[in-house]
Amino acid sequence: MPIDDERHDEILDALIEELGEDYVFDDPAVVECYRREGQSPSYTTPMNPEFVVLPENTEDIQKIVRLANRLDFPYSVSSTGTLGAYAAALKSHWCWIDPKRMNELHIDEKNMYAVVEPYVSHAQVSVEARKKGLYNANPSAGGQTSCLANHVALGTQTSGYRTGRANRNILGLEMVLPDGEILRTGTLAMGQDEFFWGEGPGPDLRGFVRSHLGHLGALGIVTKVAVKLFPWPGPAMLPTEGVAPQKKCVLPDDRFRWHLIRYDTTLEGIEGLRAISKAEIGSVVALFGPWNMSHHYSTSREEHWKLWDEGWFHRFGYCVLVGIWGVTSEKQVDYEEKVLEILVEKTGGKPVDKELTDKWIPHVAARNVIDPLASRAQRIPTGIPPAQGGGIVYDSLSDGKRLIPDHDDLAAWIVPIDLGHFAMHAVFAAPGAGDKSKEAEEAMKAWQMAAFPKILKEQVAEAGVIGGPLHMVAPAFGSCQHTMAEKIKKALDPKNVANPGRFINVEAMEAARKAAAEKAQQEKENA
Amino acid sequence: MEEKPVYVSKDPRMYKYSYDMRAVAEDCVRCSNCKWMDPWEMQSKQFSKICPMNTHYLADAFSSQGRMDLTLAILDGKLDPDDSPLLLDIIYNCDTCGGCDAMCKRNGDREVLRVTLDLRAKLVEDGQLLPQHMVVLESLRREDNTMMGKRADRAQWAEGLEVKELTQEKAEVAFHAGCHISYNEELWNVGRTAVKLLQKFGLDVGIMGKDETCCGCKAYDMGYRGEYTKYAENNIEAWKTAGVKTVVTACADCYWAFKKMYPENGSTFEVYHIVEYIAKLLEEGAIKFTNSVPAKVTYHDPCHLGRRAADYIPGEPLMGVYDAPREILRRIPGLTFVEMERIKENAWCCGAGGGVYEAFPEHSQWTASQRIEEAAATGAEAIVSACPWCENNFAEAAAENESPLQVLDILNLVDKAL
Numbered sequence: 001m002p003i004d005d006e007r008h009d010e011i012l013d014a015l016i017e018e019l020g021e022d023y024v025f026d027d028p029a030v031v032e033c034y035r036r037e038g039q040s041p042s043y044t045t046p047m048n049p050e051f052v053v054l055p056e057n058t059e060d061i062q063k064i065v066r067l068a069n070r071l072d073f074p075y076s077v078s079s080t081g082t083l084g085a086y087a088a089a090l091k092s093h094w095c096w097i098d099p100k101r102m103n104e105l106h107i108d109e110k111n112m113y114a115v116v117e118p119y120v121s122h123a124q125v126s127v128e129a130r131k132k133g134l135y136n137a138n139p140s141a142g143g144q145t146s147c148l149a150n151h152v153a154l155g156t157q158t159s160g161y162r163t164g165r166a167n168r169n170i171l172g173l174e175m176v177l178p179d180g181e182i183l184r185t186g187t188l189a190m191g192q193d194e195f196f197w198g199e200g201p202g203p204d205l206r207g208f209v210r211s212h213l214g215h216l217g218a219l220g221i222v223t224k225v226a227v228k229l230f231p232w233p234g235p236a237m238l239p240t241e242g243v244a245p246q247k248k249c250v251l252p253d254d255r256f257r258w259h260l261i262r263y264d265t266t267l268e269g270i271e272g273l274r275a276i277s278k279a280e281i282g283s284v285v286a287l288f289g290p291w292n293m294s295h296h297y298s299t300s301r302e303e304h305w306k307l308w309d310e311g312w313f314h315r316f317g318y319c320v321l322v323g324i325w326g327v328t329s330e331k332q333v334d335y336e337e338k339v340l341e342i343l344v345e346k347t348g349g350k351p352v353d354k355e356l357t358d359k360w361i362p363h364v365a366a367r368n369v370i371d372p373l374a375s376r377a378q379r380i381p382t383g384i385p386p387a388q389g390g391g392i393v394y395d396s397l398s399d400g401k402r403l404i405p406d407h408d409d410l411a412a413w414i415v416p417i418d419l420g421h422f423a424m425h426a427v428f429a430a431p432g433a434g435d436k437s438k439e440a441e442e443a444m445k446a447w448q449m450a451a452f453p454k455i456l457k458e459q460v461a462e463a464g465v466i467g468g469p470l471h472m473v474a475p476a477f478g479s480c481q482h483t484m485a486e487k488i489k490k491a492l493d494p495k496n497v498a499n500p501g502r503f504i505n506v507e508a509m510e511a512a513r514k515a516a517a518e519k520a521q522q523e524k525e526n527a
Numbered sequence: 528m529e530e531k532p533v534y535v536s537k538d539p540r541m542y543k544y545s546y547d548m549r550a551v552a553e554d555c556v557r558c559s560n561c562k563w564m565d566p567w568e569m570q571s572k573q574f575s576k577i578c579p580m581n582t583h584y585l586a587d588a589f590s591s592q593g594r595m596d597l598t599l600a601i602l603d604g605k606l607d608p609d610d611s612p613l614l615l616d617i618i619y620n621c622d623t624c625g626g627c628d629a630m631c632k633r634n635g636d637r638e639v640l641r642v643t644l645d646l647r648a649k650l651v652e653d654g655q656l657l658p659q660h661m662v663v664l665e666s667l668r669r670e671d672n673t674m675m676g677k678r679a680d681r682a683q684w685a686e687g688l689e690v691k692e693l694t695q696e697k698a699e700v701a702f703h704a705g706c707h708i709s710y711n712e713e714l715w716n717v718g719r720t721a722v723k724l725l726q727k728f729g730l731d732v733g734i735m736g737k738d739e740t741c742c743g744c745k746a747y748d749m750g751y752r753g754e755y756t757k758y759a760e761n762n763i764e765a766w767k768t769a770g771v772k773t774v775v776t777a778c779a780d781c782y783w784a785f786k787k788m789y790p791e792n793g794s795t796f797e798v799y800h801i802v803e804y805i806a807k808l809l810e811e812g813a814i815k816f817t818n819s820v821p822a823k824v825t826y827h828d829p830c831h832l833g834r835r836a837a838d839y840i841p842g843e844p845l846m847g848v849y850d851a852p853r854e855i856l857r858r859i860p861g862l863t864f865v866e867m868e869r870i871k872e873n874a875w876c877c878g879a880g881g882g883v884y885e886a887f888p889e890h891s892q893w894t895a896s897q898r899i900e901e902a903a904a905t906g907a908e909a910i911v912s913a914c915p916w917c918e919n920n921f922a923e924a925a926a927e928n929e930s931p932l933q934v935l936d937i938l939n940l941v942d943k944a945l
Contacts, residue, residue: 126569247567371567
């Protein structure tokens with residue numbers, strides 16, 4: 001939409017009146033930088049937002065949301081922008097809410113939780129928590145990502161095996177609903193200024209921020225959340241050596257031991273995961289294919305291919321990483337190691353040879369404490385090949401679609417969560433350097449729809465990630481979640497201004513219903 | 528399990544890093560690591576950011592990630608300074624400290640700072656000039672310095688010093704004072720101390736005196752490559768004529784230009800920052816500190832001496848001159864040396880680089896104030912550095928904030944200790 005149109009000016013003036021001109025942007029250079037990120041489909045996202053605003057607090061967010069309802073403009077929210085694809089503009093007069101001024105952190109040491117605003121990073125929480133003997137779980141996306149955002153969207157974390165899904169570790173929260181009402185849950189709802197308890201009378205409204213991807217701001221904007229912290233048996237400051245990118249961190253051996261166990265196939269690796277989960281040992285447990293072992297370790301393309309050609313990563317096989325943390329005592333470490341040894345033998349695993357573990361562990365293992373550097377996966381233009389042993393490297397998503405069905409083993413990364421009661425299997429792909437077309441996006445979606453039922457059926461018990469609105473995804477898996485979600489969305493956001501098109505696209509559903517009705521009518525008339 | 532890929536990408540960039548401005552910008556995955564220091568090294572929430580521009584202005588455009596988006600928009604013809612009142616400000620308000628670059632390289636092989644510098648050069652070439660730069664350019668063109676000083680006054684800092692003038696006599700070692708030391712009377716003592724130390728170390732040293740010209744670093748960082756080349760060629764020729772083999776400087780900007788850039792213009796001189804030379808002599812036992820200097824100090828890593836001085840080899844550590852100054856401080860008797868939280872490749876910039884001091888003084892001072900606060904938090908009495916630009920900006924910020932923190936050049940302490 002031309003930025004000199006009347007509606008644009010009306011919205012701009014209203015935003016400036018509420019927030020001040022220093023915190024409202026419609027400059028083309030500013031909005032240009034809120035458009036893309038490295039994950040499909042944002043490479044093909046066509047639009048810039050028209051406005052970028054920087055609120056200072058919950059009340060500012062409330063003002064913006066109320067304005068959006070009054071003046072009927074769409075908005076989305078994203079702080080560090082790591083999953084910016086889900087906030088990118090889809091319509092005219094789109095307002096991107098950037099909460100970088102909302103960066104308060106408070107740690108309650110006694111009750112073991114941290115209250116965070118949107119622009120507090122995992123690393124910030126981590127360092128302040130560790131000073132108090134506490135630990136916050138952090139995602140593969142990295143220490144620089146928003147702690148609040150991870151807890152209300154996606155929510156997988158490196159220690160999720162032990163610490164659980166992030167969105168189950170939310171205590172009290174505060175959010176601004178799409179009509180501008182402020183919702184506070186748990187103890188906050190009881191008139192107290194405390195976050196320590198998240199449940200309240202009646203249905204648990206934390207359901208708003210649960211589910212795998214969360215609602216992506218389509219059911220409201222979370223402005224404060226209390227996240228559980230866990231005991232940390234390590235030092236306050238991480239013992240590092242060296243200069244980036246060749247940095248090491250070796251945690252004290254009496255409380256931290258890392259084991260890499262090799263399996264020949266994904267299914268055998270999964271059996272290993274199951275056995276470990278049942279025994280309830282370990283703090284960090286995950287399965288990686290050989291390609292993942294590379295991207296966590298290699299600091300350059302040259303290094304990756306050199307090690308690949310030397311067969312280094314295939315010596316890892318399908319590798320189960322077990323991080324044993326002596327949270328209670330050193331005896332816990334000894335005990336869990338003994339149990340692990342038995343389980344490894346029972347499940348046909350073999351320790352990865354010492355030469356490799358001595359190289360890999362000092363550079364990578366402690367990244368499960370903070371900052372896993374998953375973005376290293378995207379150094380190489382085509383991302384991580386998902387197929388057998390990482391045996392396919394493709395130039396385009398169209399090539400991927402063509403090649404992948406011939407390969408049965410789609411392991412990339414499998415993370416048991418909640419001691420194996422839930423698992424996530426992530427298969428990554430990224431478009432090739434020259435493949436950023438609409439066609440590529442369609443190929444990606446089609447591949448997801450084709451590949452995931454196969455994974456569900458043959459490999460793991462729970463669903464993988466599908467990046468798409470519910471009205472597309474749910475019918476493919478035979479659920480009716482989308483109809484329920486539609487009702488909730490319409491009740492909370494009657495004007496459909498809160499990140500419209502994401503989470504659930506009510507307009508698309510209405511249009512589909514209308515088209516079906518017209519078609520039925522036409523057929524009736526023809527008959 | 529297959530040992531080799533069954534289908535191999537035809538894209539050569541898959542296998543080996545090679546610089547291409549557009550490709551690097553496209554490779555940006557918006558992870559935002561460019562805004563934060565290394566999480567492994569973080570010591571507090573307060574001092575956790577690395578990008579002064581993004582920390583101050585917040586919106587994503589004011590960051591390396593933003594500049595990658597803007598690079599693509601400009602290359603694609605989608606965006607033009609005529610469309611956007613803020614575009615040039617966003618691109619030039621970066622002090623080119625390289626913090627973003629270092630943090631991005633933790634993740635992958637991308638030279639994001641190089642993209643920013645190339646973008647500036649492109650804009651200059653296209654005639655998209657920042658008005659605030661013109662006074663610096665004018666000063667360079669008329670008087671061969673960035674400080675708006677007269678060429679004739681360039682050698683005032685060396686008045687009374689008994690040192691060879693390289694326009695008259697040959698010498699093996701050229702000491703290059705640089706524009707800032709030459710024209711900032713507060714820092715003349717740094718230049719004088721440097722020369723005296725080099726002479727004390729037995730070196731055959733000379734200076735260009737009033738014929739010394741700018742190193743060209745600032746012009747390069749601002750995008751004026753023609754100006755940079757002019758100074759590079761001029762200085763190389765002048766040193767050759769004077770029979771110089773080694774160039775020593777006490778300025779980080781000059782060091783960066785001579786060490787990193789001049790070889791591309793044909794320079795074959797050995798280049799040292801004076802701290803490297805002193806550390807080498809200490810290591811060899813050729814000199815020893817005998818006087819006690821009772822003080823508690825902290826050290827600031829100048830960007831052009833630190834991470835910007837690193838040779839980029841994909842995967843290799845970003846090694847700047849970090850250890851030499853620290854070794855010097857540790858060996859001074861009576862001195863208590865404490866580190867700030869953000870050091871070495873994670874250092875917070877002083878705010879003076881990239882033309883920001885000249886074009887955006889308010890932001891430059893804000894940046895320096897943040898560092899003064901960080902230095903004060905260590906309990907140090909003084910912040911020590913090895914670059915006159917850093918020292919000047921810290922001194923101004925400390926005065927503005929009425930901070931009791933002293934600002935010293937490392938040579939001030941070396942002189943007292945010898």
